[in-house]
Amino acid sequence: MKLLVVGANGQVGNALLRALAPLGEVIATTRSGQLDDGSACERLDLADVEAIAPLVQRLRPDAVVNAAAYTAVDRAEDDRAAAFIANADAPARLAQACAAQDIALVHYSTDYVFDGRGTRPYREEDPTAPLGVYGESKLAGEAGIARSGARHLILRTAWVYGLHGHNFLRTMLRVGAEREELRVVADQRGCPTPAWLIAETTARILRQGIAASGVRHLVAAGETTWHGFAEAIFDEAVAQGLLARRPKVVAIATSEYPTRATRPAYSVLDTARLRGEYGLALPDWRDALHRTLSDRAN
Numbered sequence: 379m380k381l382l383v384v385g386a387n388g389q390v391g392n393a394l395l396r397a398l399a400p401l402g403e404v405i406a407t408t409r410s411g412q413l414d415d416g417s418a419c420e421r422l423d424l425a426d427v428e429a430i431a432p433l434v435q436r437l438r439p440d441a442v443v444n445a446a447a448y449t450a451v452d453r454a455e456d457d458r459a460a461a462f463i464a465n466a467d468a469p470a471r472l473a474q475a476c477a478a479q480d481i482a483l484v485h486y487s488t489d490y491v492f493d494g495r496g497t498r499p500y501r502e503e504d505p506t507a508p509l510g511v512y513g514e515s516k517l518a519g520e521a522g523i524a525r526s527g528a529r530h531l532i533l534r535t536a537w538v539y540g541l542h543g544h545n546f547l548r549t550m551l552r553v554g555a556e557r558e559e560l561r562v563v564a565d566q567r568g569c570p571t572p573a574w575l576i577a578e579t580t581a582r583i584l585r586q587g588i589a590a591s592g593v594r595h596l597v598a599a600g601e602t603t604w605h606g607f608a609e610a611i612f613d614e615a616v617a618q619g620l621l622a623r624r625p626k627v628v629a630i631a632t633s634e635y636p637t638r639a640t641r642p643a644y645s646v647l648d649t650a651r652l653r654g655e656y657g658l659a660l661p662d663w664r665d666a667l668h669r670t671l672s673d674r675a676n
């Protein structure tokens with residue numbers, strides 16, 4: 379199988395290069411034409427939407443996995459045009475290019491398409507109502523792909539972290555080493571999900587073949603708050619000798635941590651449909667965190 383990974387320097391993109399390698403030939407694209415390890419790869423700036431179809435036509439992969447996105451949630455509020463190009467226009471063009479050559483497309487979306495007023499885990503068909511530009515632009519990307527006619531799978535995931543890239547885990551490890559005390563919001567509930575879990579699940583799905591086009595939810599099992607996640611990070615980091623001492627993690631309300639974009643208060647995702655369709659078991663978020671920190675290869 380020949381696979382094209384778009385956005386290979388991101389958290390998920392980086393994990394995909396490892397997870398997809400056993401499936402065959404993996405071609406990577408990044409904005410710069412270089413991978414983070416310094417090696418050369420294909421260059422694709424999604425802002426240059428006209429370059430997308432020619433690249434896909436030239437490389438003719440069996441499947442495209444799009445891991446590129448504008449993910450700076452607060453910055454997107456003041457950078458709407460750029461967020462929409464990367465998260466909506468470019469994925470739609472990519473999907474159209476895939477449709478034209480009967481290439482399968484795997485794409486990722488977010489829990490931030492929901493407004494967070496739900497009271498039970500969100501299912502795929504639940505009404506969306508994004509609270510900010512990032513979520514709005516990702517939702518527009520979902521719609522553009524659905525309209526393209528491409529064989530596709532849109533995996534909505536959430537709270538992605540890993541040892542590579544910008545994420546909450548790395549922020550906590552950095553800030554936790556510098557400060558005695560941290561303040562973290564305890565009234566936003568969700569599902570922390572490591573990049574390796576997303577990548578390994580994607581590999582499994584591609585091996586089996588996409589069962590049916592559409593949106594599916596993919597997150598680690600269980601739920602917590604950002605405060606609960608921070609506490610677990612410090613428990614694990616101290617237990618595994620990554621941090622000498624545990625900072626105090628003070629539980630605060632969202633109102634005490636003002637940000638440019640509003641986040642959903644509740645964005646737990648129900649993964650039953652994906653698990654049923656592909657016969658998957660998804661690990662509990664704590665076990666997934668343990669593996670992320672103990673298995674440094676990830």
Ligand SMILES: NC(=O)C1=CN([C@@H]2O[C@H](COP(=O)(O)OP(=O)(O)OC[C@H]3O[C@@H](n4cnc5c(N)ncnc54)[C@H](OP(=O)(O)O)[C@@H]3O)[C@@H](O)[C@H]2O)C=CC1
Pocket residue numbers: 385386387388389390391408409410422423424425444445446447448449464485486487488489516534535536537538539543544
């Ligand atoms: N991070 C999270 O918590 C969550 C992420 N998701 C979704 O999962 C997917 C993967 O996210 P994640 O790995 O965390 O994202 P990252 O922010 O780690 O990586 C995104 C990558 O996209 C690249 N990119 C952005 N704009 C462009 C562009 N115009 N042209 C080319 N490349 C571009 C970035 O390149 P550069 O480094 O050059 O900017 C970066 O390498 C995305 O679809 C995201 O929306 C869903 C839920 C949660």
Ligand SMILES: Cc1cn([C@H]2C[C@H](O)[C@@H](COP(=O)(O)OP(=O)(O)O[C@H]3O[C@@H](C)C(=O)[C@@H](O)[C@H]3O)O2)c(=O)[nH]c1=O
Pocket residue numbers: 449450451488489490535536537538545546549560561562563566604635637641
């Ligand atoms: C660093 C820090 C954050 N926070 C809060 C802010 C926010 O509500 C929450 C998490 O912070 P982040 O900046 O990592 O959150 P955020 O960038 O909103 O993370 C989101 O990214 C996008 C791409 C997604 O798709 C989402 O699923 C989600 O993972 O924790 C604290 O309360 N204290 C702190 O010290």
Ligand SMILES: [Mg+2]
Pocket residue numbers: 449450451
């Ligand atoms: Mg962020």
